[in-house]
Structures are given as structure tokens and as C-alpha cells.
Amino acid sequence: MTRFLATRAGIWTGFAAAALVLFGAAPLLLSGFRLGLFAQFLCYAIVAVGIGLAWGRGGMLTLGQGVFFGMGAYLMAMHMKMADAEFRNGPGSVPDFMELAGIRELPAYWAPFSSPAFTIAAILIVPTAFAVLLGFAVFKRRVKGAYFAILSQALAGAFAILLIGQQSMGGFNGLSRFRYFFGYNLDDPVNQQMLYFIAAGVLLVVVAVALQLRRSRYGELLVAVRDAEERVRFLGYDAANIKVVAYATAALFASVAGAIFVPVVGIISPASIGIVPSIMFILGVAIGGRASLVGPVVGALAVAAAQTALSEQFPSAWTYAQGLLFIVVIALLPGGIASIAAATKRFRKEPATAEATA
């Protein structure tokens, strides 16, 4: 089975099956509300694919993906707020939340976001560039392991606090109340379904990119850096560059996910991008299996779904269940859900070999 999935035909079959589920079954089976929720989960899954690359393959525990997720989300939200303001009060007018905060003049850095093209470019470039800069600063100096983890966690905390202090970015409340997504009315169930399809499509693309990166020479190099960074240096590579690529790719994925998240969910606020949400991103990946390709996707979806189901079922005691879930899965299943298949295979094989040697 796993062998088959590694072949070219297997890969195509895998993608086809995933596409069938995402584009065929899900919209048929799920109510509008659940489909929207599923779209939100898909956004988490997109982040997870990036983390799987940076952490699972590259060994960088990126505890601060909320930062990049937040960048993409805020950049998209800025555009949508601008579009709303222009729709209501004409070009150059101030978004509603700024009026409430007593800001009467549109801040200069907001103005370009009335352009959809500029916004999309910013979503793709800003977080990636930031990740490259930060990555160079950290990896060149060989900050790694727990150091890197703690540092990126602090980054998420600092970023959330910074945003809370910016009234022109919505402060603690964040940005919400969007009406249009590139001209499409968000009230319309058809457009909501379109958003879901966008999320699903992007997820497939992102998985394909990750797959290519893993199978390429770069993918081998990344594993080499993870396992013996110093050795790679002595072969003439700049290990920092190799790590930066994975880190920036993960940042890009997170940013795109954030950008889709905003129209799907209808709000972005510092509460969705700080330390705790960042850990949640990681948990999904750990639970799914960091080193495998689809593990992070499955894990992210499973964690989000479990969270929703548990909190609906036991609104006042579900944190226990949630906490225990993390403890049990991570302590008992180091390879995540993805390792169950391997484990059962081993289990089924074992008796036979035991008999043979007995």
C-alpha cells in the first residue's frame, strides 16, 4: 500500500482520490455551515503541510507559525476592509473600525491595499521575505533545536502583542465584518462554497509542492541538514540557506492559509495568531505524523474536528479531553497517526516471523 503510493501512478491515484473527496463528497454531504467549518479546517491543514516540511523534514520546530498565518490573514483583511469602505463611502474613505477608534485619516500604509493585485502580491511576498530575513538572522548563527523553538514562540507572542497595540490594525478586536471578497458577496451561499473550493484547491497544490520538494534533491539535502547540520557545512553547503528555504516555504503556506481563512471565517484577531494558536498548529502536525506528507494534513483536520466535536458535546469539560488527547497521542504515538499503519503492519507480520524463528 505505502509502496504503491510512492509510485508515480500511486501519487496520481492519491491526488485523484483526495480531489474526489474534497470536491465531490464533502460539498454533497455537508451542510453549508459544516462546509464552512471544513474550509476553516482546510486552512489549518495548509499551515500544517508547511510545518511538516520545516519541522518533520527540516527539524525546525516552528512554534510561531501564527505570525505568518496572521500576516497573510491581516493583509487579506486589510484589502477586504478597504473594499468595504470604498463600496460604502467611495475611494479613500476610512474603514468602519477606524472611525470607531477615532482615526479619521486613512493611514498611508493602508492605501495600496485597495488594489487586489497588490494585496495578493503582499500576501505572497511579505511573510516569505520576513521569514527569509529572520531565518538568515537565526540560522546563520546556528540557533537551533529548543533555542529556535523558544525563540519562534516568543516571536508569536511579541507579534500578537504588537498587533493588539495597533489601533489602526483593529487592536485587540482585530478586523471583522467583511462583505465582499474580490467583489463577491460573502453572504451568498454560492460564494461561500466557492471559498471552500479555493481552500480545497490550494491544499492540493500545497501538498503537491511539498511532495515535489520532498522527492527532489533538495528534499534529501534537507534531511541531511536535519540529521547532521555541521557535516553538511563540511561538504561545502551553506546549511542556513537550505533551512531558510524550508522555513520560508512554510511561512508562505501559512500566509496563504491565513489569507483564505479571513473570508471563510469572517474575522482575524490577535487571539488567532499568538502563542496558543501557534502551538495548536504544531499539535495537529505532531498528532498526524510530522515526517510524513499527508500526516500533518490528517492531523490538523483531526485535531480541529475533535476540538469542535468535543466542545460541542461537553462545553464545560472539554479541555480535559483535549489535554488528555494531546498527552496520550503524542506520548504513545511518536510517529503520529501516520505511524499507526506501519505499526499494525509490523504487528500483523510479527507472529509469522516469530514462528519462523522459533
Place this chain on the structure above:
Amino acid sequence: MLRLRNLTCGYGRTPVVHDVSLDIGADEVVAVMGHNGAGKTTLLRAVVGLIPVMSGTIELARPDGTYETINRRPANRRVKAGMAYVPQGQQCFAHLTAGENLRLVADGRRHGKTLIDTQLDRFPALRGLLNRQAGLLSGGQRQQLAIARALITEPRLLILDEPTEGIQPNVVAEIESTIVDLARDGGLSVLLVEQHLGFALQAAARFSVLRSGRVASTGATGDGAVERVREAMAI
């Protein structure tokens, strides 16, 4: 001093060493030889308690000469029973100073200071390095430190895994004579794993050759031993 009976051990569920039996008498030096990957280190790790025994027994002599099975005894308590181990690869406590590396094992022993001094006389190069962090020592310095550390515990059974690796020739000679002297003067048995046939056969009274985790040959050192060992090792 030590009796291994049909010992099988390895990593995870995979056995690496199969069905090995071996005896080391009181005050005897026994050399275990074999190719890279034959399972020598694995065997020693089981004897000192770092990996579990899959089947068979490890029996250690009590001071009164009777044997007890120590299969399940934790590694640190085997040390109290008189075992000392010098692992392969010049291992030391890198974050402690060289002096602390020695004091660590002397702690709680009577005459701890004298024990340390005795070893420093044996390895004079270490004297000037006592305040240097052990992780910064050269490979050979670390290996000398490792042997000194083992000897401080006044073992009845010394287990050495390629002890001369990385050590300069004249100190190798010193170690060789130490082993021989200690065993001859009584009170020390030695289980020695060594790639250098010259060194091993000179220090040891008997040898065993491991091949793919099994005993391929045993015998006394002396005339013709070199040929027998080389023959047993040949694949």
C-alpha cells in the same frame, strides 16, 4: 568472576549477539575480538546493563566466590558490585571539568582523594588538565580520563571497549602493563575488547572471537594464537 550463559541481546527486537557463553575467572584477562559490527560492543553493553538481555544469563561472582544472576540489575548497581566500564569512543562528561569527572566517581568512597592521586600518577598528562572542561580535551586525553575514571572505582571486573583507541603509543604500553600488573597482583579480572591483536594477545590469557554475533573460536593466547584468531575472523 563473570559467567555468560547462552546470552542473546540486541537492539529493539533484533538480536545482534546470539547465544554467547563466556567465562572470566578471578584475576584473569580475557580478550574478545571480531570484525567491525561483530557485536563486541553490544555484548559489553548487555554485560554492564545498558541494554536488556533477551535470553540467557549474566552471572557475577560475589566476594565469597558464589555466582548470582544479574540480568535485571540496573547498570548503576552493577558498578557497586564491582564492575567498571570504559566504553568505546573516548566518552566523558563533557560539561564537567576533568577533575570533576574523577571526583564524580570518587564521591562517597573512602580515601577518594588517594584513589584519584593514584590514577593521576598513572596518567601524569591529566594532572595539568584537571580544571579544563572535559569536552575540550583532545581525544586521547579523554580516553586516558575515561580509564582513570574506571580505575578509581576499584573494580573487581574491568570491562574495556577498545581502550587504546586514539592513545599515543607510549601510553598504550603503560595501559597494557597496568592491566597485566593489576590482574597479576590479584583482585582484578578484565574483559577486553580490542582490535589490536598485538595488544590484546599480549595482555590477555584467553581470547574469544565473535563472528556475526556468535562465538567463532576460543582459546588460550600464546603460540599460534594470532593465526587462530585471524582464521576465526576470516569470513
Place this chain on the structure above:
Amino acid sequence: GEETAAAESCVDTSGDTIKVGALNSLSGTMAISETTVRDAIYLAVDEINAAGGVLDKKIEIVAEDGASEPTVFAEKAEKLIREDCVASVFGGWTSASRKAMLPVFEDNDSLLYYPVQYEGLEASENIFYTGATTNQQIIPALDYLAETGVKSLYLVGSDYVFPRTANAIINAYAEAHGIEILGEDYVTLGSTEFSTIVNQVKSAGADAVFNTLNGDSNVAFFREYANVGLTAEEMPVMSVSIAEEEVGGIGVENIEGQLAAWNYYQTVDSPANTTFVEAFKAEYGADRVTSDPMEAAYNSVYLWAATVEKAGSFAVADVQAAADGVSFDSPEGTVVIDGENHHVTKTARIGEIHADGLLYTVWESEGPIDPDPFLDGYDWAADLQVSN
């Protein structure tokens, strides 16, 4: 949004029960406050059910956890409306959670009853605001301070929307009334490091401090305040987010004599309040206290029930149409819904914290104040006013 195809309401009115949602943070940082609101909602529902229900139907609560996260509030609100088909939802605390839920209620054309004092400047068709808006809490507090001769103020607040808006109003008020603002400091929500700020407050030497800190920060602030030797006599602190619940955690010895501005205290002397406090203690234990947001939440359930009875229907449009003038004889006094802006009339009260941990009214407005969320009635606030 009336102009688009909102989802059809799925509220089921055929049985002998009617579902409503209770959406409060039961986990996360806001659980501290919001669990008390939930208790009050349950109390009101139980009482109403015991009295026969609404339109002869028993109210059934569907509870959800907002988890102190705006996105979760939005998600759960949508779930309550679309999956559970509740007739209305009670809950929310932070403005962030309200702002997150607002589009959900508007898009699905459903109703939220929001029970906490807030920064105003909002009036949605789909929300009923049963806590105070700024002219029912902050402005009376300023009036009181001005009356007692305060000429200078130092502003301390948590870094989020309510304190910032409140302070904008205070600044405008101060300018119009000749009060000097000597400093304005914000700390991160949950911060417990107040040395610097208290040192600055002390050296500034204002007549009073206006405190819009939220939650745990108050504990650290008041301890530090007392420890550098500042007292209520010397430099009183007027707080707008400290109610009976919080006094216990801060330690009454650190805060005795300080002031607060609310619409309700447990000590309010009215028959309705006596009933409310007794019922609450009977239900949840004699050591529990009642507070303003709890009372507003309790009121909100009664106001909804009364509006439904008046409309003779659970339909959102009918409830909206019937809302104007609906009143409830509440623990704080009579409250009346303003059909225009969906807020309610409220009596402003300045309270002083006493050694028993309760707040006692030292001043109250002459009767209920009409809600003015956009401060249209205050000339000095012209700069703050926004179009809705």
C-alpha cells in the same frame, strides 16, 4: 443584510420547548468572568420556566464554549443559529467577541443579547445591548469626579478597545470641563508588572486615577498602588471593570475605599434585587456574589421573554418590531428597551468598596439614563461621533 439571500430561519416553534443559545467562555482567560454570566442566564431561564415559560413553551438552553477566542465565538454562534436553530443567543463579554459575532447574527438574521458594559459607537438590528453604553457609565463617573473637585486625572488601562475608547471620551470630556490629563498608560491584557506605571502615577500627583484595567491586572495594580503608599483618600481610583467578583481576588484590604462606576451592585436596595440575590445564592451558594454583568445577563433573558410575549412570536422580525418600550422591573430598577438603538435605559451608580468586599452606592443618577451609544447628545464629543 436585508439585501441578500440570508439563510432561511430554521427555528422550530412546533414543540412545547423553544431553544436558546448560551455562548460564554468556559475555558481560557475570560472564563473567570464569563462563567458568572452563564450562571445568571441559567437562573433567569429556570425562573421563567418555573413560571410557565415563554408563549407557553419551556426554554431549553443549548450551551457552547466561546473559549475566549473571537473566532470560536463566531463559529459557535453560527452553529447555534444554523444547526441548533435557536431563537436567540445570550452571551459574549469582550467587544472582540461581540465584533466577531455581529456579522454572523446579521448575515443569518438572528438575535444576540449582549450583557456587558462596552465602549458604545455601535447599534446593530440583530443585537440587544443590555449592559451600559458610555453615557450610562463613564460620563456619569466623570461627572461625579468633577463634582467632587477633581481637577486632574491619570488614565490607566488595558490595551484594547474598551479602555482606549473610554479614554478618548475622557480626554474629550476633560478638555471641555477643564480637567487636566496627566498621563495615559496601557498595559498588555493580563500583565502583572506595574512598578513603572505606579511610579509614574505617583510622581505625576493627579487628583484621581481613572482605571480601565481588565481582569487579573487589577490585582497587581492595586497591590503596587497600596505598597508605594497611595491611598483612596489621597488619590482615589475610579474603576469601571471591577465588580463584586473581582474584589475578592484583589483582596479587599488593597482596594477598600476605592470607587467604581456601574449600574448595579449587590447592595442595591430594591425588592427585585432582594429576590434576585436570594434566588442566586440559593442556586449557587451563599458565598457567591452578584455583579453588574450578571444582572444585565439576567435582565436580558427576561427582556427577550417579555418582547416575545409582546410580539406573540419568536420570529426575529417580530421581536425587533415589538422591542421598543419593552420594560422589565430589574434588580437595578426598571429598564426599558430603546427600539431605535437596541440599548436599554440604565441607572448610573458610583459605588465605594467596603471592608465586607461589597460595593455601596455613594451616588446615583436621577432615574434611568437613556442610552446614547453615539454620544449624539454631547457637544464636546463631536469629534468622537461616527455615522453608523
Place this chain on the structure above:
Amino acid sequence: MSTTALTCKNIEVDFDGFKAVNGVDLTLDRGEVHFLIGPNGAGKTTLVDAITGLARYTGSVTKDTAGKGAVELRGKKVHHIARAGIGRTFQTATVFENLTVAQNLDIAAGAGRSPWTLLRRRAHLPANVTAVIEQIGLHEHADTPAGILAHGQKQWLEIGMLLVGDADVLLLDEPIAGMGADERETTGRLLHDIAATRAVAVVEHDMDFMRAFASRVTVLHAGTVLAAGTVDDVSNDPRVQEVYLGTTHTESDMEPADAATA
């Protein structure tokens, strides 16, 4: 073709006042297997660390490349020095355990690859990789994960990784540590093959191995060069015997060992 590949002049390495290497001059020529010996702590590893950019030093290290002239290496980053053609191994073999032998070599061969090549899959192994797999005797293990290779095989793989990376100065720190007699023999011959076109420096304490394979020997002691020359030159130098070889051992004492390795 005995051209100079690497020239070290007056190297000094200072660790907080302690001079681990104290004014060493050394040249490595192509075509020779140059042994670096000396007592424990003499500064051999530190000298290698300095050349490869791991330890700060004063003095100068220049790399000579035919046709390109001399390049100063001091102050360059580790990976730049590696790309200049200086390869080293460590005492404990560090190969990429999760990758196969072929993948290990492919990575080692590709330090200069373009991003575009990197982002694509490897269609087939480069010719120099296949050749080196053959040379280090691992052709049967091309698809074996390096983690399960035997100790000696890992060390050969490590040398192979330097070869495919086009290193023409190889600095090997105790490359036969832990190897059995046959493997030492094989390694020695491998080193001679390699040295035909490259400069190879070997740090070793195994005197039999040195006698069998050294073209030239430099003896370090306390951070300085104590003696240099042929095997016989240094073996007969009384100072070397005193600090290193030991006076208690005569040649005949070593006889059994000789027999074992020869």
C-alpha cells in the same frame, strides 16, 4: 606530480591564553600521504580544526590550485573552505544515517548545484558518484541506508563523500580508529589510490599503519613541530621516542602487532 596543495605558515591557536598550536608550518603536497602524529593533546586535531575553519587562528593557510594560484583560507566560512577543495573527516564517522549510500554521495557531489537542479528529482546518479562507489567498495550497498552500514564502511563512505565533492586536500582524523586489521589494510590502499592526484593528511596513533603507508611524517608536540621527515627519520629521532613512541618499547616488542597487521 608533486605539487604543493596546501601551505600553512606560522599557525597559532590560542584558547584563552593556552596555545594549543604554537607556530606550526606545514605543507601538503599532492601525491603524498602525509602522516601527522604526536602525543595526545599535541594539537593535531586543533590544527585540522584551524585549517577547516572550526578554530580561530593567526598565521596563514593558503590553498594552491593548479592554474588558479594561491587562495588564503583564513577567515573564510566553513562551507567556503570546503568548496575551495578542503575536505575533512571526523573521528566518529558522521554520515547521513537516514539516507542511502548513493544519496549521501550525491549530496556530497552537489555543493555547487543550481537551485533549479536541486528542486528536481535525481534522474540518475552522476558518473563521478558511480565511480567513487566502486572505488570505496560499496557498490553492493548503493541503496542501503547509511545508518546500518558497519563502522568501517561508514568511514569509507565518508572518504567517498570527500572524493565526489572534488576535495583535493583531504584531512583525515584517525580514519582507522576501531577498524580491524583487514579494514586497515584496505583503507591504507584506498588512501594511496586517492593520494595519486591529491594531498592526503592523516592523523593517526597506529604506528604500524603509519609505517606501512606514510610517505612523509610530521610530529607535533605541545603545539609545535618536533620533527619531520620520512618514517625512519622520525622513528629514530630520540625526542620522538621519548615523548611519543616510548623508550620502554623496542622494535621487537612490537613484533606481534606487526605480524598481525602486515
Place this chain on the structure above:
Amino acid sequence: MDLLVGQVFTGLSTGSILLLAALGLSLTFGQMGVINMAHGEFIMAGCYTAYVTQQLVGDAGASLLIALPVGFLVGGAMGLILEAVLIRHLYHRPLDTLLVTFGVGLVLQQVARDVFGAPAVNVTVPEALRGGVDLLGTTVPKTRLFILALAVVAVTAVTLVLRFTPAGRRIRAVVGNRDLAETAGISSRAVDAGTFFIGSGLAGVAGVALTLIGSTSPTTGQSYLVDAFLVVVAGGMGRIKGAVVAAVALGTFQAVFETYSTASLAKVGVFIVIVVFLQLRPQGLFTLRTRSLA
């Protein structure tokens, strides 16, 4: 001038609070490499220990003195259980401990919520520690002086133990090389458990002390965690000396920055300073280098 003296003291005081919160971490994280996200909840447990003790004892002064050792035992016991049940199995997966202990932290918070209620509870400050002392023209709260003193005592004790006692040597040895320590006759099980006990116990002590200045609620503790980790990272893993300098430096920086800017920006400033600082000293202020490649 007053303000300046005040700020210098504030820096020291903030630093001492950070240090107290971080000291336990410098053992469990710095020495053992365990990223214990439940450390904040151990601090919280210390806070509630102070609260419960006060309920039982009544007198605030006596209860504080009792609560300090009891808090150590409570925190330590929780650490011991966590180590024995979970962490012990994860030493070879240090980054996973982060996730598992995060789950533990969630559960502990919820337990506190169910046992003590969601609202904060009050721990009364003893009469003797109320008010302030005048120092160079500014008023310094006695509670902060107490915490400063406690931090000094705790740091000194931990340093002396690690440096000069056999137990300290054993801790450092096991941390460095588990197998080697075992074969040198040291029970790494006992040492791990002991180290975790002390580290978690220090969190408990920090919790007791922090009730003097902050609130006691289920989420107390969480707020100290990230800063405490940063102190350990900036100071250099496992270096108590580094943690002291880093804590005081960060505290002072934050206090001074806050005077001229806002508290929120100060947090961001601290992060930037640390990233810049790591450019100069990637392994933290004081590091133990080794020659290994790892």
C-alpha cells in the same frame, strides 16, 4: 531622579521575578533539555498553595513562611509525578515534551478552575510586607524587596548545590551523558527525578512568592512562562549565572523602555533585543562549549 532610581530598582525587581520564575526552568529546561510547558501551572500551583495555607493558618505572616517550603513540596511533587509518568519516556524526544506538557498544562488549568473556581482568589499580604521603604527618595514596595531577597537566596542555593556538591556533579553528569553516568554508578533515574523535583519545586516557591504582587487564578503562571524561557535561552542553557544576568538585563530593559514607550512595545523590544543579541552570542551569554559536532 526619583523616577530614575525607581526604574533601576524596578529593573532589578522585575528581573528578580523573572529569575524566580526561570530558575526552575534553568534546571529542567537548561540542564535536562525538557521543554516543560506546564512549568507555568506549577507556578500556579504554588500560588494556590499559598492561598490554601492561608485559609488554614489564618495569620498571613506565618502562612507565608509555611507556604514557601510547602509550595516547594507541592510543585516538586507535581514535577515528580509528571517526570515519572510522562517525561521519563520522552528524554530522547525533547521537542515532544513541549507538546505533551502543554496538554498537561491545559488539564491542570482546568483542574484549578474546577477546584478553586474561575475567578481569582486573594492571598493577603502579611502586615510586615505591606507598604514600602524609602530608598534614595523613592518608595520601594517591601513585597518586591522580599522577592528580590528570595531570588538571591534561591539562586545562591542552587548555584552552590550544582557547583560544589556531589549531588550537583551527578546532576550535571547525567545531563551530559545518561548511559555513561549509569555505568559510572550513578542512578540516572534517581537523578532525573531529583532534578525535576527541585526544578518544579522552585516553580512552586516562585508561585508562593508571586502571590505577593500578582493575582492567583488558573491562568496565573502562564503569563510568566514565555519570558522565563527567554531568560534561560538568553542566559545560555544550563547556566545559572547567565540566567541571572539575562533576567536582570531583560527586567531593566523592559522597565526603562516602558518609561519612554508603552508596555506592549517593550515586549516587542525585548524580543528584538534578544534576536540581535543572539547574533553576537548565538548560544546565549555564558555557554559551555564542547568540541563535539552535535
